[in-house]
Amino acid sequence: MVALFVVLTFLFFILIDLLVLKAQGKEHPAFAVRVFDKRFFFPTEAILSTGHLWLQKAQNGLYKLGIDEFILKALGKLHLVPLKTEGESVSKGEPILQAVFGNRTITFRAPVDGSIRFLNKNIIQKQVDDPYGDDWALLIEPKNDLPVSSAFLKRGNDAIKWLHDEFNRFRDFISAKAGQPELAGVTLQDGGNIVEGVLRSFDDNTIKEFEEQFL
Amino acid sequence: MKQFIPKITFWRVVATIIVVAGLYSTYLRFTGGLGASTNLSDDFPWGLWIGFDILVGVGLAAGGFTICAITHIFNIEKYKPLTRPAILTAFLGYLLVIFGLMYDLGKPYNIWHAIIYWNPRSVMFEVAWCVMLYTTVLFLEFLPIALEKFRLKKLLSFMKKTGILIMITGVILSTLHQSSLGSLFLIVPQKMYPLWYSGLLPLYFFISAVGAGLTMVIFEAYLSARAFNKGIEADLLSRIGLYSVIVLMLGLIIRLVDFFLTDKIHLLFTINNYTLLFYLEILVGTLVPFGLLIQKRIRENRRWLYASSIMVISGFLLNRLNVSITSITPATGVNYFPSINEISVTLMLVTLGMWAFKIIARNFPVFASEVHYENHQLNFDQKLSESNL
Amino acid sequence: MKKQKAILFDVTLCAGCGECYNACKEANHLPETADDFLKDHLSANTYTVVEEYGDVYTRKMCMHCVDPTCVSVCPVGAMEKTELGPVIYDADKCLGCRYCMQACPHHIPRYEWNKINPKVKKCIMCYERVKNGMQTTCAEACPTGATLFGDRDELIKIAQERLSSDPETYYQKIYGLEEAGGTNVLIISPVPFDQLGFAENLPKEALPTYTAKALEKIPGVVAGGGAFLAAMYWLTKRKNQIAAEEKQNKLNSISGDEK
Ligand code: SF4
Ligand code: SF4
Ligand code: SF4
Numbered sequence: 137m138v139a140l141f142v143v144l145t146f147l148f149f150i151l152i153d154l155l156v157l158k159a160q161g162k163e164h165p166a167f168a169v170r171v172f173d174k175r176f177f178f179p180t181e182a183i184l185s186t187g188h189l190w191l192q193k194a195q196n197g198l199y200k201l202g203i204d205e206f207i208l209k210a211l212g213k214l215h216l217v218p219l220k221t222e223g224e225s226v227s228k229g230e231p232i233l234q235a236v237f238g239n240r241t242i243t244f245r246a247p248v249d250g251s252i253r254f255l256n257k258n259i260i261q262k263q264v265d266d267p268y269g270d271d272w273a274l275l276i277e278p279k280n281d282l283p284v285s286s287a288f289l290k291r292g293n294d295a296i297k298w299l300h301d302e303f304n305r306f307r308d309f310i311s312a313k314a315g316q317p318e319l320a321g322v323t324l325q326d327g328g329n330i331v332e333g334v335l336r337s338f339d340d341n342t343i344k345e346f347e348e349q350f351l
Numbered sequence: 352m353k354q355f356i357p358k359i360t361f362w363r364v365v366a367t368i369i370v371v372a373g374l375y376s377t378y379l380r381f382t383g384g385l386g387a388s389t390n391l392s393d394d395f396p397w398g399l400w401i402g403f404d405i406l407v408g409v410g411l412a413a414g415g416f417t418i419c420a421i422t423h424i425f426n427i428e429k430y431k432p433l434t435r436p437a438i439l440t441a442f443l444g445y446l447l448v449i450f451g452l453m454y455d456l457g458k459p460y461n462i463w464h465a466i467i468y469w470n471p472r473s474v475m476f477e478v479a480w481c482v483m484l485y486t487t488v489l490f491l492e493f494l495p496i497a498l499e500k501f502r503l504k505k506l507l508s509f510m511k512k513t514g515i516l517i518m519i520t521g522v523i524l525s526t527l528h529q530s531s532l533g534s535l536f537l538i539v540p541q542k543m544y545p546l547w548y549s550g551l552l553p554l555y556f557f558i559s560a561v562g563a564g565l566t567m568v569i570f571e572a573y574l575s576a577r578a579f580n581k582g583i584e585a586d587l588l589s590r591i592g593l594y595s596v597i598v599l600m601l602g603l604i605i606r607l608v609d610f611f612l613t614d615k616i617h618l619l620f621t622i623n624n625y626t627l628l629f630y631l632e633i634l635v636g637t638l639v640p641f642g643l644l645i646q647k648r649i650r651e652n653r654r655w656l657y658a659s660s661i662m663v664i665s666g667f668l669l670n671r672l673n674v675s676i677t678s679i680t681p682a683t684g685v686n687y688f689p690s691i692n693e694i695s696v697t698l699m700l701v702t703l704g705m706w707a708f709k710i711i712a713r714n715f716p717v718f719a720s721e722v723h724y725e726n727h728q729l730n731f732d733q734k735l736s737e738s739n740l
Numbered sequence: 741m742k743k744q745k746a747i748l749f750d751v752t753l754c755a756g757c758g759e760c761y762n763a764c765k766e767a768n769h770l771p772e773t774a775d776d777f778l779k780d781h782l783s784a785n786t787y788t789v790v791e792e793y794g795d796v797y798t799r800k801m802c803m804h805c806v807d808p809t810c811v812s813v814c815p816v817g818a819m820e821k822t823e824l825g826p827v828i829y830d831a832d833k834c835l836g837c838r839y840c841m842q843a844c845p846h847h848i849p850r851y852e853w854n855k856i857n858p859k860v861k862k863c864i865m866c867y868e869r870v871k872n873g874m875q876t877t878c879a880e881a882c883p884t885g886a887t888l889f890g891d892r893d894e895l896i897k898i899a900q901e902r903l904s905s906d907p908e909t910y911y912q913k914i915y916g917l918e919e920a921g922g923t924n925v926l927i928i929s930p931v932p933f934d935q936l937g938f939a940e941n942l943p944k945e946a947l948p949t950y951t952a953k954a955l956e957k958i959p960g961v962v963a964g965g966g967a968f969l970a971a972m973y974w975l976t977k978r979k980n981q982i983a984a985e986e987k988q989n990k991l992n993s994i995s996g997d998e999k
Contacts, residue, residue, distance in 0.1 A: 386853030457836020
């Protein structure tokens with residue numbers, strides 16, 4: 137009986153931990169499958185904003201808008217909720233789009249002034265898995281022509297380079313939060329790779345900080 | 352050091368409650384004696400503290416020496432990233448065992464007597480010495496990690512040269528006392544339920560400690576992943592899982608063959624609580640995890656690997672407690688169940704251990720290993736330049 | 741070696757008067773523990789009891805084994821088998837691990853559970869008296885001669901005579917002749933011993949031989965294991981080196997080709 141009691145106690149604690157994780161809307165980080173690596177892809181025709189949204193020319197002077205791969209890798213499974221309706225206008229820096237993961241959200245800000253023309257109905261309640269393709273979020277008509285390049289909007293190699301920088305920054309951010317500052321360079325590569333969706337396992341404050349620092 | 356007041360989380364609250372309860376039980380134990388704090392009696396002198404704190408504690412710390420043997424003696428370098436956490440787990444495990452002994456011994460202040468009064472005929476004497484020496488060895492194995500942190504290069508390189516001697520000593524000491532914990536029970540053949548008594552107990556204890564110790568490395572990796580928001584070395588761990596169940600299966604086969612040779616087979620068909628516990632033990636601890644992890648697809652699935660590690664550990668818990676408590680029960684005629692104090696002290700020890708691990712891992716390069724760092728750095732730079740193209 | 745002292749207890753002679761119980765309590769300064777001595781049991785304050793089984797009485801006390809389990813298991817040698825036969829205890833050495841209690845085949849040692857500085861308690865065959873050539877207090881106090889004190893050889897002889905001269909009365913066995921290697925307390929009885937609460941499932945060999953078999957292997961494990969591990973270390977290290985060198989050579993030859 138004692139033996140059974142001890143085993144059941146052990147299992148009980150494990151079960152409680154799983155429930156606690158669930159209640160917090162987090163996922164056991166060990167179960168995240170993929171390692172967050174530095175290999176990013178960015179379509180050549182698109183423009184990337186420093187708020188991790190991309191714009192790509194469609195017809196009639198409209199631009200498709202979506203989130204980049206970095207966000208997907210940092211947050212893991214998520215779906216998108218537009219904060220504006222069709223026809224509304226939006227000015228640069230205003231909240232335009234929300235990513236929902238678990239029971240938490242982060243908010244993206246509009247990269248340009250313009251008006252919303254069309255929302256992608258296909259992404260409602262659907263997990264994003266092709267961020268540059270089918271899973272774009274909305275069509276926007278910018279007020280002004282987009283600059284070829286600026287500090288806020290990047291193209292091609294510039295965009296990829298910037299994503300790398302963001303990755304490094306993110307890695308430092310995570311290791312600081314994970315509480316092993318002097319291990320930063322080491323931990324993360326040595327079996328301690330940050331995993332995709334790593335952000336999910338942090339608390340709300342950290343998510344907030346992430347929002348402030350990265351979006 | 353930004354926050355001086357730690358944030359309140361669910362587990363912190365639970366841990367605090369456990370430690371407070373444990374401290375109260377500690378107070379009872381050391382003011383009222385064993386009688387006031389435990390359900391032990393003349394009829395049942397060894398209980399949860401021996402069965403769990405000592406037998407399970409030492410057994411699960413076996414991951415330390417097996418991983419050391421794999422990486423440093425058999426020179427299979429790829430497992431190196433697992434070494435340091437395993438050594439730390441083992442080191443803390445042994446410290447806790449000694450700490451736990453302080454509660455269980457009637458006269459803990461006499462513990463050092465084992466050093467001056469010798470009785471080489473006693474298994475307990477051998478265990479005491481091995482545990483003392485091996486804890487020292489584990490300290491020496493952990494030392495380089497600390498030295499690295501304080502950048503004591505000279506001492507470090509000296510340690511590295513003597514390292515192999517320390518490692519070999521550690522493996523031998525572990526082999527001896529892991530098996531001796533089984534030998535402790537050799538002397539009570541008339542008292543133990545025959546399903547668990549065997550002249551081969553030392554061998555069983557050794558094999559199951561190796562198997563479960565390896566699994567503990569897996570379980571501990573998941574715990575660390577949980578605590579430090581890091582990934583796990585899934586490829587390494589799934590191989591370790593495979594080795595672990597193979598070792599355990601081997602142990603089970605030897606056990607069954609021994610049943611044949613000693614005419615105990617009929618006991619397997621006698622239906623009573625003991626037989627059921629025995630079946631539970633081998634099913635949960637060996638057969639099911641073996642059936643699972645032998646399949647590549649399953650052992651490479653993180654959830655199944657985790658589930659299997661939990662099963663193996665549960666089976667190990669069952670085994671040690673069956674040997675030390677269940678099997679003794681019919682002969683003594685009393686139904687021992689641990690008192691609330693015994694339970695709370697045990698929970699406190701485990702909590703303190705996890706807490707210490709967390710603090711040390713935060714402050715020392717536990718999840719690092721130099722060799723791999725360099726290799727990875729290389730790969731990393733390559734990838735970087737590739738993607739830059 | 742001196743002649744070993746022993747106690748012979750004859751169940752047929754025991755009147756259940758409890759004189760031994762009282763005498764033992766007095767001699768060892770043990771407090772009273774029960775109103776009715778027949779209902780008492782062994783404890784930290786009771787080294788011997790008289791038990792009633794139907795119409796016969798028997799005593800329980802430490803058996804003073806010839807090769808005592810308690811002595812062999814004690815890590816610090818706090819239990820000692822004296823040359824004269826009594827098994828005695830040194831509380832100053834004892835750690836309180838209670839292995840002696842766990843291991844004793846006769847379930848004898850008791851513990852002072854409620855003390856901060858607890859001792860193991862059991863009959864010590866009045867060692868101080870025996871050392872000075874006296875008999876044990878309980879033997880002296882016994883009015884019927886059921887408890888006899890003397891040399892072990894002689895007591896065995898007496899027991900054998902009683903068994904053979906009165907086979908009707910006696911169950912034909914001397915308990916303690918070969919139970920777990922034999923004991924210095926011998927018992928003869930009219931009924932089988934398991935009916936009197938004695939362990940009948942004990943092996944003939946002394947129990948310490950069981951662990952001795954395991955402990956014997958230690959030097960082998962140390963020497964063999966050490967050699968094996970060192971060899972493995974050297975071999976695998978060498979293998980890795982060779983592999984590394986070959987790789988280097990290949991690399992060199994490739995870069996040579998390119999030139
Ligand atoms: S009966 Fe028990 S306590 Fe007495 S000598 Fe034998 S083993 Fe020791
Ligand atoms: S309790 Fe004391 S006498 Fe008994 S085995 Fe342990 S140290 Fe020896
Ligand atoms: S021999 Fe002495 S200590 Fe033992 S029972 Fe008799 S009187 Fe008591």
